[in-house]
Amino acid sequence: MRRGTRYGVLLGPLLAGGAPPDLVRRAARGLGLPERGAYAVVVLAGSVPEAAVAEGPDADGTRWRWCGPGDGAGDVAVVLLGAAGPPGALARLGKHGAGPGGMSPVVGSLAELGAARRLAGTALLTCAPGTREVVRLDERLPTALLVSRPELSARLLAEVFGPLLALVPAERAVLVGTLEAWLECGGSMGRAAVRLRCHRNTVFNRLRRLERLTARSLSRPRELVDLVLALDVLRLSSAPP
Template identity: 70%
Template sequence: MRRDPRAAALLGPLLAGSDQPHRVRRAAQGLGLPERGRYAVVVLGAPVAVPAVPAVPAVPAVPAVPEGNGERWCWCGRAGVVLLGPGGPAGPVAALAEAGAGPGGVSPVVGGLAELGLARRLAGAALAACGPGSREIVALDERLPAALVASRPELSARLLAEVFGPLLTLDPAERALLVGTLEAWLECGGSVGRAALRLRCHRNTVFNRLRRLERLTSRSLSHPRELVETVLALDALRLSAAGR
């Protein structure tokens, strides 16, 4: 993995959104990277400080992610640029998770260094979808609805209040029970029976909890539009302090 201090100077403007040809050429030549290629950007939630060495400024530590399958890494602060091999971004996501580097967001694949600004913004949106206290590494395409919710906090707060307002007044343990049942039901594809097996309770218990949640939210889980509102509100709750 590259830890070349030149990476910050060369890639920094590109990650900030510049796509000027001379900057792209300079970064490509300075770091030995192709101008066109399959790139992704990773944004970590917080760099890990390393002890300062006399006469040498302290710099953020970056995760020791092995380069394999043709991947090449360059780091610029909390942002990592990876030139992907044939395996795509799944390998880097798994390697970062195994290295305990989270929380982090990973952009979709872009077609060259000139698109790193876009990739940096999308990776930031993926990071925002991780939620408070998360240590996971999230690819944006796996969390698009949550990223949409996180990108508009004022609308997210309004959605949460409108849909889950009465739910938020419950005792935290009672609220967690209803929310956990909803999450299990969604993860089980809307099957009450499978959710009951996962929760180790009777299917009627799951059914009754879901009916109570419907009454509290005034949304029916059997109506597609109202179900969408409920699922988005669930993402808003997970990303909020109330969801901790």
């Protein structure tokens, strides 16, 4: 039976939140799941491969209950986590090419699925356009704060990266790519140069120019936070860097 047709009626009220205790108990029986346990909600955008939607149990005991699309998103899964925890569930989704998607923090009961559903939706919003990643909210909290307040995100981007965004796209992409590489290499000029296949001094000069344009220093922690958050906003933008 196609996902969503079997469990949608039972999962719908739980995912909406505020279900009374007697409804939670009836839903638990109908779903074949315990009222209390280590649960997470996954929200996926777009179509999901059939191979990804088996109910389980998986090898580690993880069990899945799928619900059809809702709120403009793709399929939603309630996951009773097994021994491998959230990483195990994410590995299964990645193996089958499901995504982009977001996973909620772990909650302790079916009665908490409403809040988990909302947080999973927020996690989905932190996925960059065009990616197939499925991400945990707990690993994207700063970015989740940004997507939760789009008007402030837009202001942050304009305030921090305004002069950078005024450059021609190719020039801007070089500076943004250098900053990304430097951050991914733990602030090492040498490692960033190897990744970018250029001289260490080239990385240094690009980053100094970026500092001048943004009026922020990579060596000052608070100003570095501004740059990292603005970079996240730019990454989530539909426009290329």
